[in-house]
Amino acid sequence: MRRTIPLALTFIVGLYPILAFFVPDVRIAHANDWLDEALVIVAAFALPLGTVNVIMTNTSKLKKKARGWQYSIVLLAGLAIMAIYGLIGGTGVDPKFQWMFVNMVSPLQSTMFALLSFYVASAAYRAFRARNVEATILLIAAIIVMMGRIPFGDMITGGRMTPLSEWIMSIPNAAAQRGIIIGAALGAASMSIRIILGIETTYLGSGKD
Amino acid sequence: MKRPLLFILAAVFLFLASQVLSPAVFAQEITGLRVFDTPGDGGESVTLEWEGGAPGAILIMRSASKGGPFEEVGTAFGIDGSYQDYVEAGIAYYYQISYQLGAEGYLTAQVGPAIAKSNWFRTYRVNALILAALMFGLVLYYINAAKRGKELYIRRIAGISAIDEAVGRATEMGKKIMYIPGIMSISDIQTIASLSILSHVARQTAIYGADIEVPNKDPLTFTAARETVKQAYMEAGRPDQFKEEMVTYITYDQFAYAAAVTGKMVRERPATNFLIGYFFAESLILAETGQSTGAIQIAGTAAPTQLPFFVTTCDYTLMGEELYAASAYLSREPNLLGSIKAQDVTKALIIITVSVGIVEYFFGSSVIKDFLVAR
Numbered sequence: 001m002r003r004t005i006p007l008a009l010t011f012i013v014g015l016y017p018i019l020a021f022f023v024p025d026v027r028i029a030h031a032n033d034w035l036d037e038a039l040v041i042v043a044a045f046a047l048p049l050g051t052v053n054v055i056m057t058n059t060s061k062l063k064k065k066a067r068g069w070q071y072s073i074v075l076l077a078g079l080a081i082m083a084i085y086g087l088i089g090g091t092g093v094d095p096k097f098q099w100m101f102v103n104m105v106s107p108l109q110s111t112m113f114a115l116l117s118f119y120v121a122s123a124a125y126r127a128f129r130a131r132n133v134e135a136t137i138l139l140i141a142a143i144i145v146m147m148g149r150i151p152f153g154d155m156i157t158g159g160r161m162t163p164l165s166e167w168i169m170s171i172p173n174a175a176a177q178r179g180i181i182i183g184a185a186l187g188a189a190s191m192s193i194r195i196i197l198g199i200e201t202t203y204l205g206s207g208k209d
Numbered sequence: 210m211k212r213p214l215l216f217i218l219a220a221v222f223l224f225l226a227s228q229v230l231s232p233a234v235f236a237q238e239i240t241g242l243r244v245f246d247t248p249g250d251g252g253e254s255v256t257l258e259w260e261g262g263a264p265g266a267i268l269i270m271r272s273a274s275k276g277g278p279f280e281e282v283g284t285a286f287g288i289d290g291s292y293q294d295y296v297e298a299g300i301a302y303y304y305q306i307s308y309q310l311g312a313e314g315y316l317t318a319q320v321g322p323a324i325a326k327s328n329w330f331r332t333y334r335v336n337a338l339i340l341a342a343l344m345f346g347l348v349l350y351y352i353n354a355a356k357r358g359k360e361l362y363i364r365r366i367a368g369i370s371a372i373d374e375a376v377g378r379a380t381e382m383g384k385k386i387m388y389i390p391g392i393m394s395i396s397d398i399q400t401i402a403s404l405s406i407l408s409h410v411a412r413q414t415a416i417y418g419a420d421i422e423v424p425n426k427d428p429l430t431f432t433a434a435r436e437t438v439k440q441a442y443m444e445a446g447r448p449d450q451f452k453e454e455m456v457t458y459i460t461y462d463q464f465a466y467a468a469a470v471t472g473k474m475v476r477e478r479p480a481t482n483f484l485i486g487y488f489f490a491e492s493l494i495l496a497e498t499g500q501s502t503g504a505i506q507i508a509g510t511a512a513p514t515q516l517p518f519f520v521t522t523c524d525y526t527l528m529g530e531e532l533y534a535a536s537a538y539l540s541r542e543p544n545l546l547g548s549i550k551a552q553d554v555t556k557a558l559i560i561i562t563v564s565v566g567i568v569e570y571f572f573g574s575s576v577i578k579d580f581l582v583a584r
Binding site: 018021022023024025026029039042043046047049050051053054057060067068071105108109112113115116119120122123124126127177180181182183184186187188189190191192193194195199200202204 | 249250327328329330337338348396401405408425427428431432436454457458459460461463467468472477490493494511516517520534536537544545556559
């Protein structure tokens with residue numbers, strides 16, 4: 001019973017969007033929209049669970065003086081201050097909340113995003129080492145594409161680099177990407193059929209009733 | 210030298226302008242004007258179609274009664290055109306169109322009534338229905354075949370075979386395993402596929418007595434992941450070893466999550482990192498940091514934009530369909546293997562159809578190409 005009800009619900013809820021995809025009737029479309037809204041409501045209920053977990057995990061870390069407990073103080077203080085100002089003044093209007101978001105949260109997000117450029121450089125260095133034939137082809141293709149993206153490439157080749165780069169991106173690269181996308185779409189469809197029919201239950205744990 | 214050139218250019222321009230501006234050259238009186246309920250929609254529109262007309266604007270007017278008054282609802286352009294008008298279902302509408310026909314001035318034509326009705330099938334999606342029915346049929350056929358004991362060959366997937374090896378390595382080193390289930394919610398099929406693999410990994414850690422940590426970005430995925438790990442420990446007969454701290458919630462912010470997880474990687478140096486699910490820009494930050502700590506890394510995603518990053522930075526990568534096949538491959542259950550076989554056969558059929566379509570297109574026909582268009 002513990003598994004039968006979730007599996008029955010999965011069958012009904014999984015089949016309904018497929019029905020809505022093929023049947024244009026507005027009543028079916030409305031019910032499908034309702035299902036999407038229900039997911040948002042369920043997610044809203046799950047968010048406090050996550051917040052409670054963050055508080056419990058970090059409080060326990062502080063109590064035990066576990067490794068890196070100092071970071072937990074910063075996290076809990078940040079969580080409390082943002083929550084207090086957000087609840088009292090509102091997230092969109094309170095100037096203190098806005099100030100903290102614009103001057104503290106936003107620059108930290110931007111910093112993490114900016115770090116990507118360094119990670120791309122180090123990953124590219126490893127990927128483009130010409131160890132074998134495939135890696136050498138990858139290296140040559142990457143050089144052409146990169147040179148095609150900057151004016152210098154066209155300048156030294158008399159304008160040949162941009163068309164060559166575009167060709168690599170729109171023909172062999174697009175073909176390989178489409179191959180992966182078709183395979184992934186079939187995999188997703190196959191997994192969806194398994195879930196809807198109750199054949200795939202490993203996400204619920206593989207135990208029986 | 211310049212004057213004759215300018216004269217020729219001016220002549221060409223005037224000729225082209227006369228071609229565009231003179232409606233009398235192309236325009237013809239509209240014939241065959243018809244209005245009908247748009248097929249395959251939910252009863253929200255009617256469609257007007259006509260033959261002939263003028264290259265300029267064609268004014269579309271609508272009224273709920275035959276005698277009018279008509280009010281303007283839109284403008285269409287072109288000869289042999291059509292116009293889709295969004296209306297209320299169940300009401301009879303009349304249409305009047307007005308256009309300029311050269312020296313004859315403005316002409317009008319009236320048509321109707323048409324009633325928008327809700328349809329029961331989107332006829333333009335019949336191709337998707339055929340493919341879905343074919344795949345569904347093949348899945349059921351191969352599941353039955355597997356149940357009857359037929360041997361199904363599924364190719365070896367290196368990334369999946371390495372999962373047990375990676376868990377074993379962490380156990381030997383006495384270090385933790387970090388499992389990152391992507392950053393999407395449980396409504397994403399990749400997250401469900403990831404949780405299926407997590408179930409297997411958690412069972413292995415329970416058996417070997419290794420430590421696992423699952424940091425989450427999405428609260429729904431967090432609750433589902435916690436249940437998955439708990440269930441896996443119970444099935445392995447080690448419920449006492451399960452600790453709530455194994456599955457934690459971090460934050461809903463993408464880059465704050467990446468910062469927290471990479472911080473853990475650097476401080477705690479896990480022996481094995483699993484990055485399986487749907488990722489965005491944080492994929493490279495996580496994988497590259499894991500690589501720098503010397504952890505063995507197994508990644509899996511169906512997001513084509515993130516695959517190159519994982520291929521570059523991880524030891525094994527489950528690409529696209531391999532991610533979805535993993536749970537079946539790991540369990541070796543006939544039911545699940547049957548669906549993988551059906552997926553492979555469908556893929557082979559699609560390859561054949563696309564190849565035949567390419568050859569057909571070279572010969573000037575586009576029947577298969579048109580059939581495969583997704584709408």
